[in-house]
Amino acid sequence: MKYSLLDRGDRLSRDLAEQFHQMAQEKELTRDDESPDIVLSIGGDGTLLQAFHRFRDRVGTVAFVGVHTGHLGFYADWKKDELPELLERMATLKPTTVSYPLLKVEIVTDAGRTVYLALNEFTLKSVDGTLVAQLNINDEPFEMFRGDGIVVSTPTGSTGYNKSVNGAIIHPHLEALQIAEIASINNRVYRTLGSSIILPKHHHCDIVTDPDEPLAVGIDHLVFQFQEVRSIICSVAPEKVHFARYRPFPFWNRVREAFIGWDENQGFTKKWPR
Template sequence: MRYALLDRGDRLSRELADQFHDMAEARGMVRDDKSPRIVVSIGGDGTLLQAFHRYRDQVSKVGFVGVHTGHLGFYADWKINELPELVELMSSTEPTTVSYPLLKVEIVTNGGTSTYLALNEFTLKSVVGTLVAQLNINDEPFEMFRGDGIVVSTPSGSTGYNKSVNGAIIHPHLEAMQIAEIASINNRVYRTLGSSFILPKHHHCDIVTDPEASLAVGIDHLILQFREVRSIICSVAEDKVHFARYRPFPFWNRVRDAFIGFDENDRESARKRPR
């Protein structure tokens, strides 16, 4: 088993990383930072996003595993006290692969086209003032937006920024992307839908802005600035991200645990409740 590991960089994460390497070596696992089969993230969801972007060019070949060191990580299956169990399973068990859709973002400027993949979301804001943008769906005009910004999320990323601006949560087995507004301004000139909307695979959304505007572009945790942007094309990517699961952790359980909270007392009460 070839693996790579990224940690958050704090003392606890570094200590856990050292423990993982020692246990992995004792079980015959090989550390391979260039071409791993499994990429382990120790920290939080931000650490896993960094791991994803580091191995973006190998995304079809690797599986990701998350260990969270603080609050429950949405992408992380394992707690810090479960590290020995994880290493044992990785060294002896073939994991189940769970695949989630990714977002493809093509930014077309006068100098060419830059293409990015996002695991969570793409965000677009103006560097100065409000953002003004024409949104076209499948090359047909849809709406003229003015406001703080636009969020385009993957199904797994629908629980992040998208949710905070009242977007819906989408199960990641659905190959789709969601477009949500950030504080839109609606009047007779600028009229938007006023709610998020979901596009399936093989649809695309083009965002056209003033080419003179300076734009702040977010690709997950990465923040970039662009000028002379002719259009931004968002679509569901052909590639998917793969998570190596050594035990089941259903998506809706993650949502429940992250946003609602649930413990064994709740589970026992639910079992006793009359149906």
């Protein structure tokens, strides 16, 4: 098996990465940063996002594994003290591969067309202040938005920025995208639905803005500025991201542990008195 590893860059993550490389050599695993089978990230969900974008052109052929060094992450199955167990399973077991939807974002400007893939979300804001944009669904006008911005998320990304603006959490086996508003302003001129919208795989959303308005575009942790934007087309990507599972960790268990609180031995961290 060939692997590549990306760490967060702090001392703990670097030390864990060095330990992993040493143990992997003993297990006769091959480090290959060009064409790996498995890509490990050590740090947090942000580190895995970096790993995803580093191998974006090979997303169909690699599988990701996350090791978290702090709080439990949605993309990290393993804790920092479980490296020996993870390595043993990598050396002896064939993992179960789970595949999750990605977001395709096409930005059309006077200079041409740029295409991105997002693992978590795409965000759109105005550089100068309030964002004004027309939203079309399947080439039909739907609403005229005015407010702080728009976030379009994948199902796995629905637990992030999308949740903070009251979007729904979607199981990642559903091939869909979600459009959520960031502080919309509603009046007689600008009127929006006021809730998040979930579109299936065969639908798409076009966002049309004033081409004279400079825009701030976020693709996961990456931020860009665009000028002369004619339209932005969001759809479920034909590609998927793959994760190597060496043990089960259901999605709703991740949600419960992250937002509600759960102790394996005692149940919920807060209980009703008996």
